[in-house]
Amino acid sequence: MIGADMLARSFRTAVCDIDFEWPTVNLLDACRQYGLEIDDVAYLAANENPYGPSPKALAAATESLSLARVYPSPSLRYDELRNEYAEVRDALAAYCGVPADMVMPGPGSETVLRYVTQVFVDPGDEIVTAPESYSGHPWACQIMAADVRYVPLRDYRFDIDAFLATVSDRTKMVWLCSPNNPTGTIITDVELRRLVANVPASTVIVCDQAYQELVDDPSWGDATQLLLEGHRNVVVLRTMSKAFGLAGLRMGHAIADPEVCSLIDRIREPYYISGPSCAATLAALDDLDWCREVVRKLQAGRRWVTQQLTELGCTVVPSQCNFVLADTGVAAGVMYDRLLRRGVVVRPGDIWGYDTHLRISIGTDEENRRLVAAMAAALAE
Numbered sequence: 580m581i582g583a584d585m586l587a588r589s590f591r592t593a594v595c596d597i598d599f600e601w602p603t604v605n606l607l608d609a610c611r612q613y614g615l616e617i618d619d620v621a622y623l624a625a626n627e628n629p630y631g632p633s634p635k636a637l638a639a640a641t642e643s644l645s646l647a648r649v650y651p652s653p654s655l656r657y658d659e660l661r662n663e664y665a666e667v668r669d670a671l672a673a674y675c676g677v678p679a680d681m682v683m684p685g686p687g688s689e690t691v692l693r694y695v696t697q698v699f700v701d702p703g704d705e706i707v708t709a710p711e712s713y714s715g716h717p718w719a720c721q722i723m724a725a726d727v728r729y730v731p732l733r734d735y736r737f738d739i740d741a742f743l744a745t746v747s748d749r750t751k752m753v754w755l756c757s758p759n760n761p762t763g764t765i766i767t768d769v770e771l772r773r774l775v776a777n778v779p780a781s782t783v784i785v786c787d788q789a790y791q792e793l794v795d796d797p798s799w800g801d802a803t804q805l806l807l808e809g810h811r812n813v814v815v816l817r818t819m820s821k822a823f824g825l826a827g828l829r830m831g832h833a834i835a836d837p838e839v840c841s842l843i844d845r846i847r848e849p850y851y852i853s854g855p856s857c858a859a860t861l862a863a864l865d866d867l868d869w870c871r872e873v874v875r876k877l878q879a880g881r882r883w884v885t886q887q888l889t890e891l892g893c894t895v896v897p898s899q900c901n902f903v904l905a906d907t908g909v910a911a912g913v914m915y916d917r918l919l920r921r922g923v924v925v926r927p928g929d930i931w932g933y934d935t936h937l938r939i940s941i942g943t944d945e946e947n948r949r950l951v952a953a954m955a956a957a958l959a960e
């Protein structure tokens with residue numbers, strides 16, 4: 580095609596260099612191939628919440644559709660006509676126990692983390708993260724042409740000593756994920772405090788706490804606490820996608836120093852969160868009993884799946900999330916196919932270098948039973 584090379588010359592190198600692939604599975608093909616009904620597939624690959632959101636959140640989102648014709652209010656301050664963003668910010672702040680000017684909502688934490696990088700990262704800036712963690716973090720930095728350094732986990736956990744040995748005055752940003760996706764492991768309060776105390780105050784420490792609600796280990800460290808204690812370089816990421824079951828409606832937020840929040844406010848799009856997302860979030864935060872009950876069920880499911888897979892001979896990494904990472908001893912791709920044939924979809928661990936592991940989301944009790952039965956059969960093949 581004429582001009583194709585000329586066009587390619589204009590692409591940004593940083594964008595072309597991104598080693599990008601969304602992990603997907605063609606379920607329709609798989610169903611056809613293995614004679615499965617699509618409704619009968621247990622999809623345990625994306626760490627979604629099988630119980631879904633509070634019915635009150637769904638009702639509020641549905642009701643807000645009557646306003647689909649109009650834009651939401653673009654302002655994070657209260658104005659005269661409509662105040663969705665300001666109300667959501669206030670409600671998230673009350674839920675998290677922080678002042679409203681330390682909260683920046685967005686259409687999913689994935690988008691919010693991109694805003695955070697746009698505020699801080701210049702081309703060539705050094706970023707430190709772990710390779711066995713959420714890939715959205717390095718991708719966001721690579722889009723900004725950052726120089727990403729990887730510090731591997733040790734025994735499935737963030738290696739704080741190795742992070743400290745890598746971070747220097749040149750490091751613009753450190754990415755943490757606690758509990759971590761895909762391992763489900765936490766950074767303890769002691770470890771987090773040691774890290775924060777020993778990096779330069781100019782280094783931004785972003786702690787992704789997407790799975791925070793699922794934690795029941797009292798030694799877990801909450802980065803929000805460090806921010807509130809005056810560490811202005813700490814940024815926390817949270818989401819409504821996991822414990823609140825609102826992944827499809829897209830709502831996440833940063834908790835950060837007010838100055839950081841107002842810079843994000845400057846670069847975000849004006850009508851960036853939809854009215855139904857705001858309505859659902861407000862109603863979900865007003866129905867915390869639903870969320871607590873769902874979390875209780877997911878934690879019970881996590882314990883059960885861990886125990887069952889262990890009895891089948893897998894090594895299961897103790898998880899604080901709504902998923903577990905299990906070492907089956909068999910190549911990840913092989914086990915993935917064996918489970919898929921039985922109508923169970925999981926995520927193979929080789930994308931993080933865990934060549935014999937699977938990351939398995941916790942489902943309903945029925946889905947969990949299905950997984951265990953499929954795993955027993957797959958391991959026996």
Ligand SMILES: Cc1ncc(COP(=O)(O)O)c(C=O)c1O
Nearest residue numbers: 687688689713760789818820831
């Ligand atoms: C650690 C982590 N951060 C962020 C996200 C993205 O969440 P959101 O739906 O809020 O964009 C995910 C999604 O799985 C995740 O695992």
